[in-house]
Amino acid sequence: MSFSFIDYMIFAIYIIFIVSLGLWVSRNKKGHERDSKDYFLAGKSLPWWAIGASLIAANISAEQFIGMSGSGFAIGLAIASYEWMAAITLIIVGKFFLPIFIEKGLYTIPEFIEQRFSTNLKTILAVFWVALFIFVNLTSVLFLGGKAIDTIIGTGDGSLIIYAIFGLAFIAAAYSLYGGLSAVAWTDAVQVALLIIGGLITTILALEAATPEGGIFNGLAHIFDKAPEKFHMVLSRENPEFFNLPGIAVLIGGMWVANLYYWGFNQYIIQRTLAAKSIKEAQKGIAFAAGLKLIIPLIVVIPGIVAYVMFTQPEGTAAIPGVTEAFSKGGGEINYDKAYPWLISQFIPTGFQGLVLAALTAAIVSSLASMLNSTSTIFTMDIYKPYIDRNASEKKVVNVGRITAAVALIIAIALAPVMGNIPQMFQYIQEYTGLVSPGILAIFLMGLFWKKTTNKAAIIGAILSILVALFLKASFVDLPWMDQMFYTMLITMAIIVGVSLTTNESDDDPKGLVLTAKLFRTDSAFNVSAYAILLVLVLLYTIFW
Numbered sequence: 231m232s233f234s235f236i237d238y239m240i241f242a243i244y245i246i247f248i249v250s251l252g253l254w255v256s257r258n259k260k261g262h263e264r265d266s267k268d269y270f271l272a273g274k275s276l277p278w279w280a281i282g283a284s285l286i287a288a289n290i291s292a293e294q295f296i297g298m299s300g301s302g303f304a305i306g307l308a309i310a311s312y313e314w315m316a317a318i319t320l321i322i323v324g325k326f327f328l329p330i331f332i333e334k335g336l337y338t339i340p341e342f343i344e345q346r347f348s349t350n351l352k353t354i355l356a357v358f359w360v361a362l363f364i365f366v367n368l369t370s371v372l373f374l375g376g377k378a379i380d381t382i383i384g385t386g387d388g389s390l391i392i393y394a395i396f397g398l399a400f401i402a403a404a405y406s407l408y409g410g411l412s413a414v415a416w417t418d419a420v421q422v423a424l425l426i427i428g429g430l431i432t433t434i435l436a437l438e439a440a441t442p443e444g445g446i447f448n449g450l451a452h453i454f455d456k457a458p459e460k461f462h463m464v465l466s467r468e469n470p471e472f473f474n475l476p477g478i479a480v481l482i483g484g485m486w487v488a489n490l491y492y493w494g495f496n497q498y499i500i501q502r503t504l505a506a507k508s509i510k511e512a513q514k515g516i517a518f519a520a521g522l523k524l525i526i527p528l529i530v531v532i533p534g535i536v537a538y539v540m541f542t543q544p545e546g547t548a549a550i551p552g553v554t555e556a557f558s559k560g561g562g563e564i565n566y567d568k569a570y571p572w573l574i575s576q577f578i579p580t581g582f583q584g585l586v587l588a589a590l591t592a593a594i595v596s597s598l599a600s601m602l603n604s605t606s607t608i609f610t611m612d613i614y615k616p617y618i619d620r621n622a623s624e625k626k627v628v629n630v631g632r633i634t635a636a637v638a639l640i641i642a643i644a645l646a647p648v649m650g651n652i653p654q655m656f657q658y659i660q661e662y663t664g665l666v667s668p669g670i671l672a673i674f675l676m677g678l679f680w681k682k683t684t685n686k687a688a689i690i691g692a693i694l695s696i697l698v699a700l701f702l703k704a705s706f707v708d709l710p711w712m713d714q715m716f717y718t719m720l721i722t723m724a725i726i727v728g729v730s731l732t733t734n735e736s737d738d739d740p741k742g743l744v745l746t747a748k749l750f751r752t753d754s755a756f757n758v759s760a761y762a763i764l765l766v767l768v769l770l771y772t773i774f775w
Contacts, residue, residue: 256409302534428589
């Protein structure tokens with residue numbers, strides 16, 4: 231189906247509304263000039279529901295809608311472990327990490343490194359994170375978003391990608407550069423509702439079209455019957471995708487490295503919890519996000535499985551012309567990441583196409599805005615202010631933040647088109663982020679919970695972790711990349727322990743944290759939510775083992 235006038239109108243209304251909302255919520259209050267706390271931490275005024283919604287909006291982007299649907303096509307429901315294991319991870323972060331961060335009044339995650347270890351290590355990690363956000367996160371989100379829009383409203387030949395990239399960048403910049411985290415978080419509350427509704431519409435209509443008889447439950451039964459191998463959460467070693475999701479290690483190994491690093495120590499994720507009214511509001515927001523995580527696979531993985539069934543067994547569908555050609559890259563290769571855009575273009579009717587495109591755009595724009603804000607926060611607070619202008623006024627700090635975000639976006643726009651076609655973009659991002667995330671996670675865990683950890687040990691661990699990761703990635707080692715991450719983290723922790731014990735002259739490092747049981751107490755609302763989420767997850771893994 232082609233985009234109609236009403237679809238374009240719905241999409242245009244979304245753009246105008248979200249930009250207007252972002253500018254309105256971030257307007258200067260009478261008699262008050264915006265300072266760094268307002269710009270980078272939304273004045274520490276966010277309620278739990280805005281935090282939870284913003285966490286999901288920042289997380290769900292083209293990587294999930296496009297990349298994870300592509301992995302659903304290639305792997306199946308097993309890719310949902312990223313979402314369902316994330317729900318447990320969020321509970322752990324809310325219970326054990328967040329109280330420490332909020333107690334210390336942090337603006338940025340590198341700031342914690344400075345307080346616990348040293349300014350030198352903080353600066354190293356700050357530079358790394360700024361580079362990661364610009365050269366990996368922003369560019370990949372822009373490219374995947376551009377490709378999705380090109381497929382949905384264009385011909386899929388790439389002719390609209392560059393225009394879509396500019397459009398997405400403009401929408402995100404229009405309110406986030408001016409308003410900072412306030413604009414990002416409050417617009418996220420709207421955008422997360424839109425992306426869930428739009429995602430559910432796609433899933434429902436795709437399932438309806440999965441069989442000639444129609445019906446959601448008929449569609450579910452059909453795809454389960456035709457592709458039962460796609461409904462196993464734990465892959466066997468014989469599965470061709472085992473090296474992407476290595477069986478039981480997903481539950482007890484490297485997946486924890488990816489998730490704890492992402493949800494616990496990723497600035498553009500954790501920043502909205504640091505902006506909470508209180509620790510209780512932050513923890514409620516995290517529990518809310520964990521609950522939403524349980525339904526995300528329904529809107530980003532199931533459509534990929536539907537597309538797989540239609541591609542491999544088109545005779546069981548409503549005779550879709552050109553289904554084989556739609557996923558072809560040439561040379562016999564399959565472009566998995568075309569699954570979600572193709573479903574939208576084929577099965578979403580007039581009017582709903584505009585809404586679904588708005589939902590997809592909302593997911594992309596909210597992530598872009600979050601990444602831009604966090605990039606500017608780290609650069610301004612951890613690099614510019616301490617090294618370039620220690621005495622910068624609050625107004626100048628905010629302006630530097632805006633300029634930084636603009637420069638980061640320009641660089642990402644320039645680099646995004648050269649990303650090229652990667653078979654499973656989501657897996658690609660996870661794998662190559664995994665070269666550095668195990669070492670960083672090891673440093674944080676040891677710094678948080680082992681008082682003997684020294685600065686020298688943390689620096690040596692950070693450097694050697696990359697060498698260990700590269701060694702384990704060598705072809706002769708022959709390990710799944712998720713196992714590589716897990717072993718890299720364990721080896722790095724062992725290095726940190728060894729160096730700390732041989733260089734520390736006292737029992738504890740002077741900067742070691744003194745933690746008490748009182749710090750980790752949580753209220754009944756968080757506790758009930760945590761137990762409910764754990765029970766649901768046990769049920770899901772039992773059914774789809």
